Each structure stands twice: as C-alpha cells, then as structure tokens.
Amino acid sequence: MGEEAFCAKAEAAGVDGLLVVVMPPEEEGDLVQAAKTRGLDLIYLAAPTTTDQRMRVIGDASSGYLYYVSLKGVTGSSKLNTAEVAEKIESMRAQVSVPICVGFGIRTPEDAAAISRVADGIIVGSVLVSAAEDLAHQPDQVPAALARILKPMRQAMDEPNGMDL
Numbered sequence: 001m002g003e004e005a006f007c008a009k010a011e012a013a014g015v016d017g018l019l020v021v022v023m024p025p026e027e028e029g030d031l032v033q034a035a036k037t038r039g040l041d042l043i044y045l046a047a048p049t050t051t052d053q054r055m056r057v058i059g060d061a062s063s064g065y066l067y068y069v070s071l072k073g074v075t076g077s078s079k080l081n082t083a084e085v086a087e088k089i090e091s092m093r094a095q096v097s098v099p100i101c102v103g104f105g106i107r108t109p110e111d112a113a114a115i116s117r118v119a120d121g122i123i124v125g126s127v128l129v130s131a132a133e134d135l136a137h138q139p140d141q142v143p144a145a146l147a148r149i150l151k152p153m154r155q156a157m158d159e160p161n162g163m164d165l
Contacts, residue, residue: 007034017041017064025061045069048088052095059096066096067123070115071104080105082114089118109156116157124153 001009010018018035020042035042041064046055048070059066070085089100102115103123115122131145 003030003034004037007031007038007040010040011038015040017043019043019045019067021045025057028061041065043067046092048084052091055092055095059092059098062096062098065099065101065121066092068092068100068102068119069104070102070106080107080111080115082111082118085115086118106153109152112153113156113159122153122157124150 017040018031020032023029023031025044032042042062043064043066044058044062045067046058046069050058068085068089070080070088085102089102092100099120101121101123102119103125106112106115106122106124107127112122112124127149128146131149132142135141135145
C-alpha cells in the first residue's frame, strides 16, 4: 500500500495517531513523514529501562502522548508496582513534554485508579483481549464482557479521592 496511501486512508478513517513500536526515532523515514503530513500523532514507547538521555530523544519524537510500558517482560505480565511507576513517571516528566500514558499490567480497577493518579492516561489491553478470546464462539457477548471490565475501572478512576489501596 505504501506509507503515503496508508496515512491518507488512516486520516480518512478518523485515525488520530500511530503507535510506533519497532522504529526508533533516529530511523525516521517515509512513514513518519507521511504521518506528519497528514497530522497523525506519532506515539513512541518507553520502558522502565529507558535512560534519561534516551527518554529525551523519544520525548522529542513523540506527539499525542508517550506510551510508558510499565513492566519489564511481555504484555499481560504479572504484578504492576505502582510506586515504581509513579517514581519513573516523575523522572520522565523532566524529559518529556507530551502526556504520559501507562500500559502493561493494568488489569483491575485498583490498578487503573492508582496509575491514573500519576499518569495522564492508562492503556488497557491484555485483559480485554483475554476476555474477547474467551468469548470467541459468542462474539455477540464480547461488548458486554468488555464493559464489565472497563466500567469498574472508569468508576475507580473517577472516585474523588481515589480508591483506598
């Protein structure tokens, strides 16, 4: 399809941004230029192991928001340490001017509430994919199942004083 055609179709479909996971900012190429031309945000990832120097590079390249991968390992990994995430985000704010959203490990309303207190947004993925996979033979049930996961998360995030964690 090509980068320009892809970005044109993405823009026409109402896409706001591209999650850039395998292309470092230093290798900015035709895709990035086509996205910028179309006004599509470029969302890069940072990890717990990302150095301050590298964070500045990623932060300068990012638009829309920066996706902070809160866990070492693969998506859907185990326990989220919210204190470590809060500490890292505080450090990141000195390097990054775009909003910081956190993903990986957010599985419960308590996780969502805790992370929403320190980040600009949360990203929930694996728990939703797992729920959808469990209902692969009942696709009409998927929207309700996802709502049962997301509604308590949203409510926990909206609590005036957060949840007692």
